[in-house]
Amino acid sequence: MRSAGLRRLCPLAAGVAALAMGALPAGQIASDPMRDFEALPYAPARYVCYRAGTPPVVDGRLGDSPWQNAPWTSDFVGIEGDDRKRPALRTRARMLWDDSYFYVSAEMEEPDVWGTLTDRDAIVYNDNDIEVFIDPDGDTVNYYELEVNPLGTAFDLMLPHTYRDGGPAIIAWDIAGLKLAVDVRGTVNKPGDTDEAWTVELAIPWRILWEASAGRRPPRAGEQWRVNFSRVEWPFVVEDGRYARRMDPATGKPAPSVDSTWSPQGFRDIHMPERWGFVQFSSIAAGAGTERFVEDPNDRVKWALRRLYYRQRRYRAEHGLYASDLAGLGARSIAVEGLDFRPSLQATDRLFLVSAPGFNGATVSIQQDGRVRVVR
Numbered sequence: 312m313r314s315a316g317l318r319r320l321c322p323l324a325a326g327v328a329a330l331a332m333g334a335l336p337a338g339q340i341a342s343d344p345m346r347d348f349e350a351l352p353y354a355p356a357r358y359v360c361y362r363a364g365t366p367p368v369v370d371g372r373l374g375d376s377p378w379q380n381a382p383w384t385s386d387f388v389g390i391e392g393d394d395r396k397r398p399a400l401r402t403r404a405r406m407l408w409d410d411s412y413f414y415v416s417a418e419m420e421e422p423d424v425w426g427t428l429t430d431r432d433a434i435v436y437n438d439n440d441i442e443v444f445i446d447p448d449g450d451t452v453n454y455y456e457l458e459v460n461p462l463g464t465a466f467d468l469m470l471p472h473t474y475r476d477g478g479p480a481i482i483a484w485d486i487a488g489l490k491l492a493v494d495v496r497g498t499v500n501k502p503g504d505t506d507e508a509w510t511v512e513l514a515i516p517w518r519i520l521w522e523a524s525a526g527r528r529p530p531r532a533g534e535q536w537r538v539n540f541s542r543v544e545w546p547f548v549v550e551d552g553r554y555a556r557r558m559d560p561a562t563g564k565p566a567p568s569v570d571s572t573w574s575p576q577g578f579r580d581i582h583m584p585e586r587w588g589f590v591q592f593s594s595i596a597a598g599a600g601t602e603r604f605v606e607d608p609n610d611r612v613k614w615a616l617r618r619l620y621y622r623q624r625r626y627r628a629e630h631g632l633y634a635s636d637l638a639g640l641g642a643r644s645i646a647v648e649g650l651d652f653r654p655s656l657q658a659t660d661r662l663f664l665v666s667a668p669g670f671n672g673a674t675v676s677i678q679q680d681g682r683v684r685v686v687r
Contacts, residue, residue, distance in 0.1 A: 351577040358588060359593050360590050367407065369491070372510065381407050383404070385573070387401075387571040391579060401418075402542045406590060414514050421508055424497050424506045424509050425547070429464055431466075439460060441542050442458045442540065444584070449683070452476075453469070455520065459493065461499055467489070486515055488518070493510070533592070539576075585617050611648070616667060619645065633659070637665075664678045
């Protein structure tokens with residue numbers, strides 16, 4: 312959850328810089344989606360999630376055969392995707408599924424394993440943690456977040472909308488039946504020694520994820536969900552034999568965390584589901600074969616419409632209302648390879664809907680709250 316502070320969404324201030332139509336200048340880091348979004352590459356991380364031949368034992372240790380047969384994700388990168396900010400500590404994850412659960416495991420290299428929060432639904436990202444984000448139908452609304460610290464403390468919540476589109480976070484939502492375990496290769500909260508890593512293992516019941524899934528059901532083989540992971544690592548000091556977040560003397564607040572993600576966000580904001588990775592569910596058991604990831608070309612149409620979404624947000628920030636025609640948004644500058652991209656716009660001062668014919672007879676749309684739809 313990042314409604315304020317380190318991952319505050321960029322303010323809708325008038326007078327922002329002109330839209331970037333190409334790569335960012337050397338040395339410049341993307342910071343404002345309304346200005347910089349179009350300079351980012353469309354390069355979501357991708358993963359084929361194989362079936363668990365037998366359910367893994369949720370003990371946090373990851374040594375049983377289902378996990379040994381599952382592929383690792385690529386190593387996490389800095390949340391902004393900037394090569395100059397590559398994480399010093401390795402983080403990676405694995406995924407499996409069966410008819411009952413979505414299984415997730417993650418390994419965090421860590422020489423100093425520590426944590427302070429022990430109450431369920433404490434704001435766990437105030438500790439070092441690993442976070443899982445799931446948007447079952449990829450519409451960028453109604454998505455889930457689960458955070459776990461090295462003490463095994465969980466914070467789970469659901470967001471009807473992103474924070475930029477008003478949220479709010481529903482902290483009362485819980486993953487009933489969640490199985491969770493943490494294992495530490497070292498010692499927790501013991502300054503002065505050197506630890507190796509900590510691992511987390513999760514079994515998330517499908518019946519809890521149905522609420523935001525297509526058809527209110529588990530995924531089917533071949534379907535894809537939007538998923539991302541975030542690791543939060545705080546600079547620390549040792550005071551009176553205990554770990555604590557290091558304070559920034561200039562602000563009097565904790566020094567900024569070092570955040571890494573599986574699929575780079577492009578911005579210091581994990582709550583941009585359009586930047587998350589794709590997980591494709593396979594009918595093949597882990598270790599029994601391989602499956603190729605198959606891109607849905609309509610995801611590139613969604614990306615093109617997302618550019619118009621940010622242009623509309625910028626237009627409203629400057630003019631106090633949404634543009635009523637596509638010419639005012641420079642829509643002709645947007646192209647989709649292999650498609651005659653011809654969007655249409657319906658708008659009032661406070662609402663808009665942009666639609667476009669997509670691939671394979673689909674119609675793709677986006678509206679003012681960021682929701683995307685594909686109708687076939």
